[in-house]
Amino acid sequence: MSVRWKAAIPCPITSGDLTVSYFAPVQQVGPATHNGPLFDLRAEADGVHGAGITFLVLPKPDTEFAISVRWNCTEEKVRCVASFGEDACELTGTVDMLAYSFYMAGPLHQHPAQGSPTFNMYWLTEPSFDPVAVAEHIERVYSIMCDFFREPVPGHRVFVRRNPHDGTGGTALPRSFFFGYGDDEVPTVESLSALLAHETAHNWPRLDGEHSETAWYSEGTAEYYSLVLPHRAGLLDDEQFLEPVNERARNYFTNPLQTLTSATAAEIYWRDQRAQRVPYGRGLFYLIDVNAKIQAAGEGKRGVDDLVLAALERRWAGEKVGVAEWLEMVRKELGEAGPDDFAAMEAGEWVVPASDALGEPRGAAVRSYRWQVTDRTQRS
Secondary structure (H helix, E strand, C coil), rough: CCCCCCCCCCCCCCCCCCCCCCCCCCCCCCCCCCCCCCCCEEEEEEEEEEHHCCCCCCCCCCCCEEECCCCCCCEEEEEEECCCCCCCCCEECCCCCHCCCEEEECCEECCCCCCCCCCCEEEEECCCHHHHHHHHHHHHHHHHHHHHCCCCCCCCEEEEEEEECCEEEEEEEEEEEEEEHHHCCCCCCHHHHHHHHHHHHHHCCCCCCCCCHHHHHHHHHCCCHHHHHHHHHHHCCCHHHHHHHHHHHHHEEEHHHHHCCHHHHHHCCCCCHHHHHHHHHHHHHHHHHHHHHHHHHHCCCCCHHHHHHHHHHHHHCCCCCHHHHHHHHHHHHHCHHHHHHHHHHHHHCCCCCCCCCCCCCCCCCCCCCCCCCCCCCCCC
């Protein structure tokens, strides 16, 4: 998202401190509002929440600043929280840190009640589900993922909103995610588990580049590890693992837009909800297939985990790791078949892993499992 701001009247060249004051309108929502990314600035239960990209006026993003965040909250019991911290904060970095953060202010509820340096969940409306049980589940998943992705500085904030319209969904930003629920059905830990694990996984794997070029990776890895890591840790038994895998197989193989090229699907991403699902299914089954092929080539000693972790560590070290770097890693594992498979996936060809592509994962503590596609009949 790129926004340019221009003063309505001529302004002289300034020196010294410059103060800009403005009003950010709160979006009006109701039963007819369409569900979408959880970025909009909206009111809820005597409070307000949203993402910085929808309401903050910020200077050029590629310059580093010493940033002070202050809230003008004078009413008793009103608290203010952002993805990067609670109440007043001192930050150093580009203003993207402010833009790509969630904000919530008002009479907040929180778990744990006294706060934690590594995990907190916040909400304004008392939800229809057990928020403590949901928060404890997310915290377990987050801990498992921190261990796997070798997170050096754990710290995660989850925000919850009640939608006055139907729809459950989530949106992730650095070190945080927001999820919303409607009144069409009462969520449970079980019904929310896949969504919450997916949004939690977004903390780590990503590639540098435009969303249209890298969504297969960010969404595919979130899908893959939201299923595989809880299963490896025993949070999901075999049946609980197979059910969402087969649900994703049905969604993938019955989506008529999966045969579009990735570039074409990206062009209609916000106009057709089916196009929004393309990188999820495409990325998931591509990673399942690549993992199986790498394991077969290396006699089970290597897998897609090695590539994902290597890419993550390189990005933490300050390197740019995009599609080209991913393809080079795949080429080292599989030869030219690696880039060829990727090109076929990007062109919209179906990715059909072997039926045992999720069988016999590495590690003595990891139980074996098999992937089954139960319905691949409707491809057009």
